[in-house]
Amino acid sequence: MAKGSDGEGGVRRRDLFKSAGAAAAASAFLNPLRAFGQEAGGGTGTPSVGPGPVEIALDVNGGERKLAVEPRRTLLDALRGDMDLTGAKRVCDRGTCGACTVWMNGKPVYSCMVLAVEAEGSEITTVEGLGTPDNMHAVQAAFVAEDALQCGFCTPGFVMSCAWAVKEHGTELTDETLRESVCGNLCRCGTYTHVVAAALSAARAAEGE
Amino acid sequence: MKAFRYLRPASVEEAVKTSTPETAMLKAGGMDLLDLMKERVLTPDDVVQVPAVPERVRRVMTGPDGMLLVGALVTLAELAEAMAGPLPEVAHAASLAASPQIRHRATVGGNLCQHTRCGYFRLLSMPCWKRGDKECPVLQEGGVQENAGIFSNGSCACAHPASLPPVFAALDSLVMIQGAKLERTIPIADLYAPPKRGKLTDTTLAAGEVLTRVLIPPQGDAQLGYSEIRQKEAFDWPLVSAAARVVLRGGKIAAANIWLGSVAPTPHRAVAAEKALMGKPFDDATIQMAAAAVADGATPLPGNSYKAELATVAVKRALLRAAGRTK
Numbered sequence: 001m002a003k004g005s006d007g008e009g010g011v012r013r014r015d016l017f018k019s020a021g022a023a024a025a026a027s028a029f030l031n032p033l034r035a036f037g038q039e040a041g042g043g044t045g046t047p048s049v050g051p052g053p054v055e056i057a058l059d060v061n062g063g064e065r066k067l068a069v070e071p072r073r074t075l076l077d078a079l080r081g082d083m084d085l086t087g088a089k090r091v092c093d094r095g096t097c098g099a100c101t102v103w104m105n106g107k108p109v110y111s112c113m114v115l116a117v118e119a120e121g122s123e124i125t126t127v128e129g130l131g132t133p134d135n136m137h138a139v140q141a142a143f144v145a146e147d148a149l150q151c152g153f154c155t156p157g158f159v160m161s162c163a164w165a166v167k168e169h170g171t172e173l174t175d176e177t178l179r180e181s182v183c184g185n186l187c188r189c190g191t192y193t194h195v196v197a198a199a200l201s202a203a204r205a206a207e208g209e
Numbered sequence: 210m211k212a213f214r215y216l217r218p219a220s221v222e223e224a225v226k227t228s229t230p231e232t233a234m235l236k237a238g239g240m241d242l243l244d245l246m247k248e249r250v251l252t253p254d255d256v257v258q259v260p261a262v263p264e265r266v267r268r269v270m271t272g273p274d275g276m277l278l279v280g281a282l283v284t285l286a287e288l289a290e291a292m293a294g295p296l297p298e299v300a301h302a303a304s305l306a307a308s309p310q311i312r313h314r315a316t317v318g319g320n321l322c323q324h325t326r327c328g329y330f331r332l333l334s335m336p337c338w339k340r341g342d343k344e345c346p347v348l349q350e351g352g353v354q355e356n357a358g359i360f361s362n363g364s365c366a367c368a369h370p371a372s373l374p375p376v377f378a379a380l381d382s383l384v385m386i387q388g389a390k391l392e393r394t395i396p397i398a399d400l401y402a403p404p405k406r407g408k409l410t411d412t413t414l415a416a417g418e419v420l421t422r423v424l425i426p427p428q429g430d431a432q433l434g435y436s437e438i439r440q441k442e443a444f445d446w447p448l449v450s451a452a453a454r455v456v457l458r459g460g461k462i463a464a465a466n467i468w469l470g471s472v473a474p475t476p477h478r479a480v481a482a483e484k485a486l487m488g489k490p491f492d493d494a495t496i497q498m499a500a501a502a503v504a505d506g507a508t509p510l511p512g513n514s515y516k517a518e519l520a521t522v523a524v525k526r527a528l529l530r531a532a533g534r535t536k
Contacts, residue, residue: 046219046227048255051212071215071256074243094244095311107286107313113243114314117215118258161309183443184308 049117056120060085061129069116076100078116079126087127087156098185101157102126108164110184127156130163138202139163146198150189158185162199166206173203210243211252218260221387221419228257229389229417235259237282238314240307241323248331250340251409259318259419266421275427281318281420288317296425298433298530302376302452305437308444318420321374321384321400322412325367325474326446328353338365341407347510354512356448359520360473362508365404367474369411372450374401374476375468376435377423379452385422386414394424401475411475431456431464432491434530436523447471449516451479451523453531455491462486462495467527469503472520481505482524491532500525 050071058065060083067082076093079085079102088111089099095113102111103125131137139162142148149155165173165181178199187195216233218224228235234253236242245251259282261267267282269291277295279288285303289312292300306312306320329335329346336342347357347366357366374397382397395413400420402413414420432455437447450470456463465486467479481502489495503524504517529535 046216046223046257048214048216050214051254070212072210072212072246093247095240098308098310101310104313108310109313110310113240113311115215115239115243118239164309179443181309184310 054117056117058083058116058119058124059122060124061126062123067116071115071117073116074112075102075114075116075119075124076111078119079111079124082116085126085128089153089156091153096186097154098157098161098182099154101160101185103160103164106164106167108161108184125160127159130159137163138205139166139199142198142202142205143195146194146201148191148194148198150187150191154185154187154189158182158187158195161185162195162202165199166203169203170206171203173200175200178203210246211249213246213253214255216255216257218257220260220262221266221421224257224260224419225387225389225417227255228419230255231416233257235419237316237319238284239319240311240315241319245324245331249333250331272424277425279317279423279425281316281321281422283317285312285315285317285320296380296428296433298435298452299376299380299425302372302435302437302450306372317373317423320371321377321397321420321423322410322414323369323371324409325411326356326370327367328356330367338406339367339404339409352510352512354510355515356471357510357513358471358473359504359507359509359513359516360477361403361475362473362510364406365474366510367404368471369401369473369475369477370446370471371476372435372437372447372470375450375452375470377425378468378476378478379433379454379466380425380428380431381454381466382426383424384420385424387419387421388415389417392421397423398476398478404474428454429456432531432533434527434532436526436530437470438519438523449519449523451520451527453524453527455486455528455531457491460490462489462491465499467499467503467524469520469523472507472516479503479505479520479524486528496525496528496532499528 053068053070055068069078088102091097091099093112095110100112101108104122131140161182165178216227218227233255236256237259266280268280270278285306289300289303329337330339336346338345345365346352358368377397383394384397384400385394400412434453437450439445439447452468454466465483467482469477482499485499485502500521503521507517509517
């Protein structure tokens with residue numbers, strides 16, 4: 001996913017942000033970090049963390065990722081900002097547009113409406129974990145073949161919803177079921193018909209597996 | 210979001226204790242809560258996660274008396290799956306709600322405690338009677354009224370948007386609530402209270418009380434129908450939702466419950482429509498008559514009189530589904 005970061009001989013926009021934010025991040029790390037169970041909440045004996053950063057370990061795309069986040073940090077912001085997994089996009093940030101869709105234990109969720117701290121213990125799959133440019137998931141390949149994107153910003157979310165539908169229904173996937181499965185994703189370019197065609201062709205391709 | 214402490218109590222009792230202070234709020238799936246926290250309408254110091262223990266809080270179970278026990282942490286996706294056999298219309302309502310991404314996170318308890326979707330309530334830059342301001346801007350000249358309520362809208366014209374409360378109410382369901390000292394069980398209708406100036410929630414839950422389960426009594430041969438009308442076929446809130454439950458005895462209607470969502474600050478019971486059904490055969494003429502009585506007592510605003518008509522249609526469709534005459 002970091003492929004081509006210096007390919008054009010320039011500095012990536014994200015890298016620029018990263019170095020600018022490094023100083024702020026470093027100061028945050030001066031605070032002692034806490035993990036669950038280390039401190040009681042309100043004298044009740046209830047485990048609590050925050051409001052400062054807390055160390056967590058997330059299972060992302062099959063590997064463990066350790067990071068420090070405030071409880072208010074969403075899974076989406078942790079994926080993008082702390083783990084450099086920028087496939088999931090931050091658009092509405094209100095659980096409405098679907099651009100941030102990832103799988104939690106194999107099911108699509110809006111990562112903008114999940115706290116990073118509550119994602120501990122769940123298997124998180126992002127579009128980066130589905131396939132790579134050299135080894136694409138059937139749905140990703142079908143998106144390319146069917147030209148199922150225009151500006152591409154909603155695409156990672158659509159791919160996650162479509163791949164879930166294909167996983168759930170396989171060759172039984174119908175036009176209606178697919179449309180229902182992706183109803184939580186919006187595309188302002190209006191690529192819907194191509195998205196449907198891509199997902200259905202990926203479902204048909206699943207027959208051979 | 211304002212920074213907060215995140216608490217993970219190990220039991221419901223502990224959740225009661227930690228969520229009792231005014232600065233604490235309970236969180237289940239968090240779909241509604243995080244949304245309101247991002248808008249800074251809600252700014253808790255402590256966010257208390259409703260614990261997934263004991264098991265009854267997160268499962269659908271059948272009681273020895275045939276009662277269906279739905280845990281508050283059951284997601285809408287899980288509810289749709291669990292109800293497909295025993296109560297298909299509940300499954301229908303659950304699967305119409307929101308999108309798959311939300312149904313995988315949003316819970317039954319959260320749906321019952323859902324805050325209004327009124328745009329004024331959710332925008333801090335706007336005044337709102339419910340948030341403590343003097344007047345409800347919906348009722349003022351130029352107020353945006355199309356999503357507002359058409360019943361009991363005198364001082365606050367917000368609408369209760371959740372789709373499950375009318376369904377559970379039509380089924381005569383009860384909710385179990387864990388408090389500091391005891392667990393109480395109340396009819397679901399009693400979970401809701403008319404809006405009060407400065408009171409952000411729509412429920413009668415006291416500080417710290419945790420909704421743990423919904424109890425659905427055995428339905429016998431009762432016939433159930435749910436229908437909702439919305440602007441978009443895909444992923445939208447209902448403009449109006451309606452649930453109807455009818456019991457026939459000797460070819461005549463012996464019991465009828467009709468509840469509506471999104472038309473009043475709390476789930477709304479269509480009493481006149483229920484009366485119109487009683488003692489009649491369950492046919493087209495009766496359904497027409499009942500539907501015609503749905504808007505009885507409605508006080509639509511200039512900007513949402515269409516909702517009175519939608520309510521009529523939603524009830525007609527719910528009754529037709531209950532009668533098994535339409536899909």
